[in-house]
Amino acid sequence: MRHLLSTQDLSRDDAILILDTAxxxxxxxxxxxxxxxxxxxxxxxxxxxxxxxxxxxSFEAAAKRLSADVINFxxxxxxxxxxxxxxxxxxxxxxxxxxxxVVRHWASGAAYQLAHGGWLHGSVLNAGDGTHQxxxxxxxxxxxxxxxxVGSPEGAGLDGLTVAIVGDVxxxxxxxxxxxxLHTLGAKVVLVAPPTLVPVGIARWPCDVVHTLxxxxxxxxxxxxxxxxxxxxxxxxxxxxxxxSPEEYTRLFGLDGDxxxxxxxxxxxxxxxxxxxxxxxxxxxxxxxxxxxVEQVGNxxxxxxxxxxxxxAGEEGAQ
Amino acid sequence: xxxxxxxxxxxxxxxxxASIVVEDGVITQVGETVDAPEGAxxxxxxxxxxxxxxxxLHTHLRxxxxxxxETIETGSRAAAVGGWTAVHAMANxxxxxxxxxxxxxxxxxxxxxxxxxxxxxGAVTVGLKGEHLSEMGAMxxxxxxxxxxxxxxxxxxxxxxxxxxxxxxxxxxxxVVQHAQDLRLTEGSxxxxxxxxxxxGLAGWPAVAEESIVARDxxxxxxxxxxxxxxxxxxxxxxxxxxxxxDRGIAVTAEATPHHLLxxxxxxxxxxxxxxxxxxxxxxxxxxALRAAVADGTIDIIATDHAPHASEDKDCEWAAAxxxxxxxxxxxxxxxxxxxxxxxxxxRDVARVMSENPARIGKVDHLHGRPLAVGEPANITLVDPKxxxxxxADALSSRARNTPYGGIELPGRAVVTLLRGAxxxxxxxxxxxxxxVPA
Amino acid sequence: MTGxxxxxxxxxxxxxxxxxxxxxxxxxxxxxxxxxxxxxxxPLAERIAHRIAEVEPDFxxxxxxxxLDITMYRDDLHKQPTRAIGTTRVPSAGIDDQVVVLVDxxxxxxxxxxxxxxxxxxxxxxxxxxxxxxVDRGHRELPIRADFxxxxxxxxxxxxxxxHLEEIDxxxxxxxxxGRSDA
Numbered sequence: 001m002r003h004l005l006s007t008q009d010l011s012r013d014d015a016i017l018i019l020d021t022a023x024x025x026x027x028x029x030x031x032x033x034x035x036x037x038x039x040x041x042x043x044x045x046x047x048x049x050x051x052x053x054x055x056x057x058s059f060e061a062a063a064k065r066l067s068a069d070v071i072n073f074x075x076x077x078x079x080x081x082x083x084x085x086x087x088x089x090x091x092x093x094x095x096x097x098x099x100x101x102v103v104r105h106w107a108s109g110a111a112y113q114l115a116h117g118g119w120l121h122g123s124v125l126n127a128g129d130g131t132h133q134x135x136x137x138x139x140x141x142x143x144x145x146x147x148x149x150v151g152s153p154e155g156a157g158l159d160g161l162t163v164a165i166v167g168d169v170x171x172x173x174x175x176x177x178x179x180x181x182l183h184t185l186g187a188k189v190v191l192v193a194p195p196t197l198v199p200v201g202i203a204r205w206p207c208d209v210v211h212t213l214x215x216x217x218x219x220x221x222x223x224x225x226x227x228x229x230x231x232x233x234x235x236x237x238x239x240x241x242x243x244x245s246p247e248e249y250t251r252l253f254g255l256d257g258d259x260x261x262x263x264x265x266x267x268x269x270x271x272x273x274x275x276x277x278x279x280x281x282x283x284x285x286x287x288x289x290x291x292x293x294v295e296q297v298g299n300x301x302x303x304x305x306x307x308x309x310x311x312x313a314g315e316e317g318a319q
Numbered sequence: 320x321x322x323x324x325x326x327x328x329x330x331x332x333x334x335x336x337a338s339i340v341v342e343d344g345v346i347t348q349v350g351e352t353v354d355a356p357e358g359a360x361x362x363x364x365x366x367x368x369x370x371x372x373x374x375x376l377h378t379h380l381r382x383x384x385x386x387x388x389e390t391i392e393t394g395s396r397a398a399a400v401g402g403w404t405a406v407h408a409m410a411n412x413x414x415x416x417x418x419x420x421x422x423x424x425x426x427x428x429x430x431x432x433x434x435x436x437x438x439x440x441g442a443v444t445v446g447l448k449g450e451h452l453s454e455m456g457a458m459x460x461x462x463x464x465x466x467x468x469x470x471x472x473x474x475x476x477x478x479x480x481x482x483x484x485x486x487x488x489x490x491x492x493x494x495v496v497q498h499a500q501d502l503r504l505t506e507g508s509x510x511x512x513x514x515x516x517x518x519x520g521l522a523g524w525p526a527v528a529e530e531s532i533v534a535r536d537x538x539x540x541x542x543x544x545x546x547x548x549x550x551x552x553x554x555x556x557x558x559x560x561x562x563x564x565x566d567r568g569i570a571v572t573a574e575a576t577p578h579h580l581l582x583x584x585x586x587x588x589x590x591x592x593x594x595x596x597x598x599x600x601x602x603x604x605x606x607x608a609l610r611a612a613v614a615d616g617t618i619d620i621i622a623t624d625h626a627p628h629a630s631e632d633k634d635c636e637w638a639a640a641x642x643x644x645x646x647x648x649x650x651x652x653x654x655x656x657x658x659x660x661x662x663x664x665x666x667r668d669v670a671r672v673m674s675e676n677p678a679r680i681g682k683v684d685h686l687h688g689r690p691l692a693v694g695e696p697a698n699i700t701l702v703d704p705k706x707x708x709x710x711x712a713d714a715l716s717s718r719a720r721n722t723p724y725g726g727i728e729l730p731g732r733a734v735v736t737l738l739r740g741a742x743x744x745x746x747x748x749x750x751x752x753x754x755x756v757p758a
Numbered sequence: 759m760t761g762x763x764x765x766x767x768x769x770x771x772x773x774x775x776x777x778x779x780x781x782x783x784x785x786x787x788x789x790x791x792x793x794x795x796x797x798x799x800x801p802l803a804e805r806i807a808h809r810i811a812e813v814e815p816d817f818x819x820x821x822x823x824x825x826l827d828i829t830m831y832r833d834d835l836h837k838q839p840t841r842a843i844g845t846t847r848v849p850s851a852g853i854d855d856q857v858v859v860l861v862d863x864x865x866x867x868x869x870x871x872x873x874x875x876x877x878x879x880x881x882x883x884x885x886x887x888x889x890x891x892x893v894d895r896g897h898r899e900l901p902i903r904a905d906f907x908x909x910x911x912x913x914x915x916x917x918x919x920x921x922h923l924e925e926i927d928x929x930x931x932x933x934x935x936x937g938r939s940d941a
Contacts, residue, residue: 109590132520314840
């Protein structure tokens with residue numbers, strides 16, 4: 001692996017190697033001394049064109065626990081005001097000698113362009129690009145599912161599991177990343193969303209689509225239920241709103257105690273955060289023992305350590 | 320006055336072999352054998368196809384306003400190299416071509432450069448804002464003799480404004496040239512809405528956003544008895560609507576661009592903004608429908624939508640990049656590749672869709688798109704259909720570099736362009752004479 | 759001299775001797791834990807632990823034997839293709855204030871043991887660290903020596919020493935070949 005841009009680029013073996021490595025990384029994080037010397041002398045740049053404190057500190061912790069030097073680089077700009085160009089930023093990072101660039105960007109494809117623009121030599125880790133991909137989120141989700149739902153996790157995929165992903169699929173890089181990765185790992189995926197929030201052209205995705213949460217709970221033996229965050233701007237667009245009201249969304253798609261009770265007993269509840277309590281998930285569901293939402297955050301560090309290790313530790317150009 | 324020119328043994332329209340003599344800007348002889356005037360420059364045209372000079376109904380020259388991307392001069396040179404003798408310059412300049420003053424300036428500058436006739440297209444509404452009709456009459460009656468009006472780049476979205484514009488242009492036998500795009504359905508849109516956009520996470524641009532406007536405008540044109548020309552058709556649905564409208568006798572004409580005849584939305588997978596264009600590249604099925612429609616006459620013309628952009632507007636994130644791609648210098652090669660070499664059309668048909676029909680729609684058919692016959696103005700393009708070449712952005716004459724065809728091999732190209740008997744482009748392979756010919 | 763230098767009986771005897779030496783050196787096995795370095799150090803550590811348990815019935819071989827993966831402590835990561843990370847398993851007795859005996863198959867440059875010492879340091883603070891190896895082939899690049907050696911094998915740098923173990927390779931043997939690089 002030279003870059004980690006999309007879960008679509010990962011073979012089953014690649015994905016399992018990352019998860020297994022993350023397992024070893026997680027084990028080191030239970031020790032008294034959690035810092036490893038592995039990436040001493042390497043420089044990791046966190047390049048954030050979009051604010052995301054959670055993702056940034058997760059990558060920062062991962063890099064630091066592996067002894068890499070971390071430089072945080074916040075670049076302002078949006079599709080409206082372009083700000084510093086991606087190319088100029090990349091050239092700057094190249095001059096600074098970045099071995100890896102962790103990039104979060106508002107534009108779909110920015111990570112791909114950074115990796116393939118010929119502007120820098122380092123590895124590129126996509127930490128979320130527009131509404132396209134967020135591969136480490138999908139990997140940490142898969143890691144969390146494997147820990148809870150697979151007997152002996154090491155070396156295993158997610159074969160035979162059924163995962164429902166509920167919410168704004170259209171604008172979700174988390175959903176796109178998860179559908180691909182879960183499919184690669186052998187799980188069955190059910191997307192649950194109002195038709196307005198399902199992309200046109202979804203027919204070829206390796207998943208089922210249903211339009212109410214009750215239909216999913218009744219029709220499938222769900223092992224993991226992943227609730228996506230509903231962005232406020234999706235419902236306040238006046239004539240452009242994607243659903244009539246927050247209340248109606250909660251009625252049809254919200255996870256509450258009643259729906260939680262109708263899931264199989266072993267099923268886990270996930271959310272990439274930050275949650276809108278009372279909208280897509282009730283407090284009762286979020287705080288139930290079946291919720292692994294807090295654990296997802298911890299696993300994020302282990303998965304990102306694994307990704308950094310696999311991209312950066314090996315011989316240059318040997319991959 | 321330029322030297323007389325003898326074009327020896329060209330294939331006229333790709334059909335019959337004949338020689339052509341050009342003197343004082345006019346064709347003076349056409350035949351198997353001709354008498355060469357004294358001092359004539361002789362072009363050995365065996366194997367070359369002679370066509371009436373090509374006429375582009377859809378060109379962005381960017382002057383005034385964005386001379387860093389293209390000027391009337393660099394755009395004229397690109398046009399001449401591409402085989403064009405006339406281009407219609409779109410109104411979305413800065414200032415907008417919405418007054419007689421601006422269109423006269425553009426027209427005069429084109430004449431002054433003299434490489435190609437530049438016919439300005441006037442804006443339908445003031446500042447392309449879609450609110451008030453521009454003074455179309457003044458532009459029509461100016462020296463620029465404007466006959467086509469378009470807010471290209473933006474759709475004339477308000478149905479009442481569109482109706483008024485269609486009615487008003489009848490005064491001077493003009494036509495409204497519509498950029499068919501429902502603005503509400505395409506807010507923030509980045510690429511064709513379909514399985515590729517779904518995967519790439521780029522906001523979708525539904526086919527219906529084009530088709531609904533094409534249908535509306537055809538019905539409006541019928542209702543008020545006027546002429547509408549639809550730009551850059553990109554979907555099978557649009558083709559079917561235009562076909563239906565023509566069957567019904569509505570005065571609708573339509574164009575397709577070379578890029579919509581060759582490229583598909585799959586190109587977006589590279590996230591390279593060179594492939595970002597308005598309307599977006601569509602599916603393989605749409606491409607097939609467009610090719611068939613050009614061949615059967617449903618689509619009347621091929622127009623380039625040559626849209627130069629400064630590199631900083633393309634060397635950036637997809638969503639931040641400008642829409643548009645270069646087209647003047649590659650159009651002949653692309654058309655040969657997708658329509659002629661594929662057997663869908665002959666060179667005779669190419670003369671129709673790239674010269675005669677556009678001249679007629681643009682109301683410049685007294686000057687361009689004329690027969691290759693004695694007494695006609697010598698606007699002639701010689702195409703070498705065997706001169707395959709690999710497109711390189713840096714080798715283009717345009718000031719901009721945003722061609723989507725870099726590295727692609729095209730089967731042929733224009734090797735000589737004559738504007739009223741004066742060579743405006745001579746390919747280096749023809750050993751151009753040093754005297755009497757512009758550099 | 760190439761070919762099989764040690765067979766299964768030789769290896770068995772060497773490990774038994776090492777087990778006894780460990781007991782002697784540490785006045786019994788009360789505070790001894792063994793950490794095998796994957797891949798082949800691990801079964802060797804287990805075998806030695808079971809031999810100690812045969813002599814000292816109070817010694818719980820499973821509780822006092824662990825695994826120490828040193829991949830993330832290597833100093834040559836950037837010179838090799840990316841390595842998969844192995845498991846580190848701290849013995850349930852822990853390592854603080856214990857005598858940790860590192861176990862590996864071949865001692866060569868000493869770099870693996872250097873990495874292992876760093877790794878041990880991050881796991882806790884042992885009373886002492888000792889080193890047991892099945893084969894010492896020389897060519898040290900660091901000031902490191904083994905406390906317990908199954909067999910000293912003088913080799914040339916260009917030769918290759920391969921250790922086969924029943925648990926991993928299906929047979930027990932130490933093989934010397936005229937390979938081209940380090941074992």
